[in-house]
Amino acid sequence: MVTNEVKSGDGEAVIADKLRLIDAVQRLGVGYHFEIEIEETLEKIHDMGEGLFANIDNKGTDLYREALRFRLLRQQRFPTSPEGFRKLKNGDGRFKEWLSRDVQGLLSLYEATHMAFNGEDILDEALSFAAKSLKSIGLPTHEKISPSFQKQIDFALRLPAWKCPPRSLARHSIDNFYLEDSTLNQYLLTFAKLDFNMVQSFHQQELRELSE
Template identity: 75%
Template structure:
């Protein structure tokens, strides 16, 4: 049975020669090498060729010769340094977009309209996130939870940012707000159980939660 995994692996085999080594032109394709590096991070268990691709791409990206003959050596070096520290799959999409805009702004072959729309999109979504956090902060203050539970950690922004990582598309506004409130409430319960309540109080709290 020919699976999607085979298709993935075969695509990378085309980059190798008859001796099983990556072809020489691959190491000279600067942008392609960076793409190979990012793609190799998505390997499934057992896809050895992608593990080899990651080692190969990392070694070549760290080579001083990689930026030679590049029209934007400083900009490309910044992209490489960032990618080696923060592979795309480990980054929050919206934060990654911010860095990508900076890199693209320094590209002499940039498309001005594309860059303009990228900045507009980022600013509009950022404004949306700020509005959502303002709404959640109002909910938090209305219950005066900070006064009633002074022992609890202040993790409102942290809880919201976690949801931005998961529900990063703008249309999931309601999911971000609801889940932030849920996580914040669970965080208070966690701090109550770990740092504040006595055993007897925890029994009463557990019974109340079960009834709820």
């Protein structure tokens, strides 16, 4: 359900779809059902090399993809270099102007930068830039975004995904499911709701037994 097998010939868009699905499964709190599949998929993506998304310095969705790849691999403890993020800067050391208009990319970058190790200055700088840019979204000078996406931004600024307690993240993600409306995503959302209610019922039963 989570992924099909990753192949060496898969293009960037195919790999990005696999990463996005893994992210959704984990956010919805059902990743523990697919731990082996997730591990195997990310291992194959890691083995493809750091240059998988070579066009991160171009406008579009490449920032979102690369930041998501970086975060998911680091969360899974695969060695991953942040050096590709230096492409986000101009020769004068400032972050490129178009980045502040790539809202989805900014949010993905913001969450990725929280995986920084000590001494990774590019991630520290990117964190400051992404946080400042995200906080400016919604001001009159910025383009409009959907209310649901604004909720995602507000939630992430309070507590990035990987720092958030899994059940709290699942509850938020179920209430604000953000993927496109498709059959697969509706099945995934239904499954996540059933799983959340089942786990909640189990914990309530445990509390009743303890109280007795």
